[in-house]
Amino acid sequence: EPExxxxxxxxxxxxxxxxxxxxxxxxxxxxxxWYRQILGQKVEFLVSFYNNEISEKSEIFDDxxxxxxxxxxxxxxxxxxxxLEDSAMYFCASGRKTDTQYFGPGTRLTVL
Amino acid sequence: xxxxxxxxxxxxxxxxxxxxxxxxxxxxxxxxxxxxQEPGAGLQLLTYIFSNMDMKQDQRLTxxxxxxxxxLSLRIADTQTGDSAIYFCAGMxxxxxxxxxxxxxxxxxxxx
Numbered sequence: 678e679p680e681x682x683x684x685x686x687x688x689x690x691x692x693x694x695x696x697x698x699x700x701x702x703x704x705x706x707x708x709x710x711w712y713r714q715i716l717g718q719k720v721e722f723l724v725s726f727y728n729n730e731i732s733e734k735s736e737i738f739d740d741x742x743x744x745x746x747x748x749x750x751x752x753x754x755x756x757x758x759x760x761l762e763d764s765a766m767y768f769c770a771s772g773r774k775t776d777t778q779y780f781g782p783g784t785r786l787t788v789l
Numbered sequence: 790x791x792x793x794x795x796x797x798x799x800x801x802x803x804x805x806x807x808x809x810x811x812x813x814x815x816x817x818x819x820x821x822x823x824x825x826q827e828p829g830a831g832l833q834l835l836t837y838i839f840s841n842m843d844m845k846q847d848q849r850l851t852x853x854x855x856x857x858x859x860x861l862s863l864r865i866a867d868t869q870t871g872d873s874a875i876y877f878c879a880g881m882x883x884x885x886x887x888x889x890x891x892x893x894x895x896x897x898x899x900x901x
Contacts, residue, residue, distance in 0.1 A: 681831075683831075708887060718893075719891050719892065719893050720832070720877065722889060722890070725888065732887060733885065733887060768831060768832065775887045776837075776881075777834065777837065778887075779834055780824070780833070781831050782831040783831050
């Protein structure tokens with residue numbers, strides 16, 4: 678059964694550095710998403726992406742965040758200048774339609 | 790926006806039924822979901838229900854939706870040790886397609 682994959686599984690970075698989190702959605706899916714879960718808190722929506730543009734973004738998704746689908750398979754989340762409070766588990770999700778989302782295993786980001 | 794609440798912990802004996810409860814605030818929630826997260830893994834979509842349904846059954850899983858009380862439950866029949874996980878309730882409203890709003894998750898521990 679096809680799955681969403683994410684790399685790396687764990688990323689450690691210094692505050693102020695740029696990070697790129699990578700996701701490979703399920704191949705025939707058209708809708709793509711990023712969520713994050715800070716330790717001990719709820720899973721929070723960051724952004725949705727369809728037809729090569731952002732459909733919706735949350736207040737968290739400020740100018741330091743960007744998403745891209747650079748080729749036909751990858752979907753990336755870039756954080757330009759990481760802050761301590763960006764430490765979280767980041768989940769990518771994809772869906773063939775808007776009514777279902779299939780999640781990847783997540784990337785744990787640790788900002789020191 | 791949507792607010793989703795769940796009880797945090799449930800202990801159940803192997804072979805018994807588990808019932809995990811969830812309440813939501815937005816009456817325009819159109820889709821309601823149950824996800825399962827095992828340790829170190831991503832969010833696995835278990836089942837979902839449309840707001841025009843009262844019940845959905847899928848093998849050992851039964852979802853009940855009470856729209857009047859804005860209450861959703863997931864019943865797991867014949868609970869097994871492999872059912873030990875965190876279960877997340879999530880909702881999606883008609884004015885925020887694609888944006889899942891998650892509860893905090895219910896930790897289910899199955900004891901022999």
